[in-house]
Every structure is written in structure tokens, then in C-alpha cells.
Amino acid sequence: MSGSGPRAAPGWVRRLWRAPAPRATLVGMLRHQRGQVTAEYVGMLLLVALIVGALVVAGPAQKIAGEAVRAVCQIAGGACTGAPAPPVDREAVARAAADLEGLLAGDPDPTAVAAFFRGLEPAVAEALAHERPELVGNLDGAPIPLRYTANAEAIDDEIARLRAAGVPDSDSRLRKLIELDDPDRRFLLFDPAGDGRAAEVFGDLTSARHVAVVVPGMNNDLNNFTGGDAERVHHQASQFDPDQVATIQWLGYDTPEGASALSSSDAKPGAEALPQFVAGIRAQRAERLHWTVVGHSYGSLVTGMAESGQGLEVDETVLIGSPGVGVNSADELGDGNVWVGLARFDPVGYSEWHGLNPHSRAFDATRFHTGDISGHSSYFNEGSESLRNIGLIAAGYLDEVNVNDGLF
């Protein structure tokens, strides 16, 4: 790849610009319909409350009320609880669980997992996710909504387990779990063992045309997990292609702490897990999507090792604040575009702990402006040129990325 600019954007990326009209939500309506007057908003809220209240009071309409409450909560973008579960064939669920355990014993690839779930009745699959979250939640290739359901259950179960063990709510792990136990948050991965792992999704991963995975660096664990970097990339990229971007904060490996970041040993498990994770989503999204992986700091080493040694192929690789990626040339990172950002006074970005600085000319990646940010921790700052360029790449607006031929 030439250092003078990215490869020509594939035609399909440019066509992606034709986005459908944004979905209408209650919050969106309140925010966008500026011609309304205050009384109309208050009246609308009261009307909704009255309808729901009347349905709840009327006993025979309980089921309808449940659905109405859920629908209102969904369009308002909030929590939905108490909806009645559909009847399900208990024997079928038990059989499905046993069959899945048998399948997993053979270490299936994600496409085999996807095929297994396609053979299940939807109600059975849903029940399986609720009742056996440890089987479904982190299973690459399982349907995306089922993984959300299973991991929500798994978080609930872990909270209950800790409380039953007498752990106080002030405990840092329990406090974090309570924060994550939010019906608006969706996880494709949740594992509380050890330092913990998680992968949080922003946007609609079942329909997005662009998918970006953010791989964080050292000192990240479940206790300080926020998902914020991916949320910012999602919000920024969605400005360019509304409703067509999904991002994932992928804490899918045990990140190093302190001096262990000088070794690549912690990156290896991550580099093996990342392609499998991506393949799990691809198994559920057969259409051609525009894929980006953003590796920050030690996460860029994980990304580089996944691409150079584990066969991960994506359209765009973004390396920021990188201490090296295990190889010395962009050509060794698969066939996609390779982008590099480096802020002023970022000591890690100049360290070359794990190979040639990818921002150097010799590496031959496309360098993009990070603006006037400085240090190692500002690449995802809200309102930064760095975030904007990452968002443009994630949304496929490659020609709009502010590239540079010098430093920064």
C-alpha cells in the first residue's frame, strides 16, 4: 500500500452513502419536532401514560398491556421488563441444550454454530439463551440477539452470586456489574472469571453495513470497563452514515499491566480470539459488510498479530498509539487498508517495543491527522480530529480522511 494515500475505496463503500431515513423514536420526535409546543409534549406523555395505565387496570387486557409497556419503553429507548414469556416446549429446550453441548465438544467453527441455531425453533432458542447463558452468551456464531439475552442473564447471575456470597454493593466488581446490568446495554461477550472479559455493542449489529471493532490496550479489565471508546466511534461514524454503523468495544483478552506490556505474550490469546469473534458475527451476517478494526496501544499489537498470524482479514485496520504490531510493514497485515495515527508526545507510540513504529515512513501505512491532541490517551476524545478521522474510516468515507505525509 502506498504511503501517499489509501487504496481506492471499493465501489460498494461509496454506494453505502444512500442511507434510509432515520427511524422515528419517541425521544427522536421530542428532539426533532421543534415546531411542537410544550403543551403538546406534556399532553402526549400523559396520553401514553393513561393508555398504559388503563390497560394494566383492565385484567383481561393484561397481555396487551405487557406488550404496550414493552413497546412504549422500546420507542422511548429504555428498560422493558415484566413482559410475559411465550410458552415453550420444555423437552425441546432440554434436547437443544444437550445437542449444543455435544456440538461444542467437537470445537465447532462459527458457521457450524450458526447452522445449529438455524435448526432450532425461535422459542426454544430464546429459552436456551435465558436458561443456559453460559452456553450461548460467548458462543461465536450464535445469533446476535440471543447472545445479548444470554449475557444479560449471565450478568444478573453473577450479581446474584456475588450478593449471595456476601459481597457488598460497594465492591468495585459488583458495582461495575450493577452498572452493566442495564437493559439498554448489549454484550456479545461477558466472562467474569479473573480480570474479566466483555464485548459491548453500539448500534444495530444485525443491520449495520459498517462494523468496527475497538481493541483496547493495557490496564483494561472488567472492573474499569466502560465501552466508551466504541461508543464515541459509533456516534462519530454515525454522523457520516446514520443508522448504518455498529461498533464493538472488544475486551476479549487479558490485557497486560505494567512491565508485562513489554512482552507480546499477553497479545497472543487475544490475537487468536479476535478472528474467531469476527467470524462469529460474519456467520450471522452473510452479506458483505465493511469491516474496521481499531487497535489502540497494546491493542494494536493484538490486531497486528491477529492479521499477520491468525488470518484476520478486514477492510480497514486503524493503529493508534502503537508500540509496534509485530511486523515491520503494512503489507504483512492482510489485503485491507492500513491507517496509522500518532499524537504528539505519545511515548508509547514512539517506543517500538513490538517492532517498527507503524507511523514511520518505512512501514508504509496511510498516516492520518490526529490534530493537536497530545499524549497517549486522547485518540478517542470527543471533539477531536483523531476521533473524526477514525469515524470517517469506520463509515467508509475514505476520501474524506485527513491524511498527512509528515508527523501528526
Next chain:
Amino acid sequence: MASSKRMALGLAWVVLAAGCGGDPAAERSDPDSPLAKAERSLQAELEAAVDRLGMASEPGERVGPTRCDDGARHDVTSGYRVRLKLGGDDTAKLLETAADFWRARGRDVRVVSRSGAFPAVFATADPGWTFALQLFPERREAMLSGGTPCLPDPEA
């Protein structure tokens, strides 16, 4: 009239947020923490920019803290966003107005993509403040946003 509409929209948003989850972190935050003070300062600067630009806006949105990777374990940065309505405004003039606003406050300013699809102004200030006005002419919208420096998370 415009400000009363804005207040009504903000009130409705608060009611909905309170009824369906809201932002627990925001509710728990120590108002005297350096992060909370930085958030207020950021919000004030962006709201002042809204006034200076004279554009119709939606209620601002706090962007919850995210980790400053590889910084101290519990250092975080917060953000703030304001969506603006782009009417028949002269985009070049808007960019200059924003740039002048931030220059007057001593910020380092960069204007990018003047003739591109998404013109923008970026401003920075030590020790890690970021500010931006981004225009999306095809959607007739704009976004003001900004981020705080990395500061200790009061929730940690």
C-alpha cells in the same frame, strides 16, 4: 419562545430518562470532583459557542466517561455534544465564527475540509481539552462537541 421550547424539550428528555433508566453515573457523581468541574466547564464553553453561532439547537447531551487507556487505571475523559440545525447558513461563515470564538479563548484551532463533504473546526487546549464544530450539510445538521482532559474517575 425558542428558549421555552428548548426548556420543554429538555424537561421531556429528563422525564423520559428518569423513567427508563437515565444515567446512574451522572446521578452518583460527586459535584465537587475535578471531573465534574471539568464537565461543567466544558458544557459552559460549548453552550457559549451555541449562543455565538446563533443556531437552533437541541438539548446538550453528556457523554459518559470513558477510560483513558494506558493512563492511570481510573483516569477517565468525559464529553458533551450539542446537535444544531443547519438552516440556510453560510457554512464558511459558520466555520470562521467558530474558529474566531475559540481563538479568542486562546485555543489552538484547525479548520479542515472546507470544501469537502463534512467541513469542521477543531480546537484544543492543554492539558487535553478538545472542541469541535462539525457540519453535515447534506443532512442540514451540525454538531458541537468536546472532551475533558483525563481526570480521576470519582466513581472509582
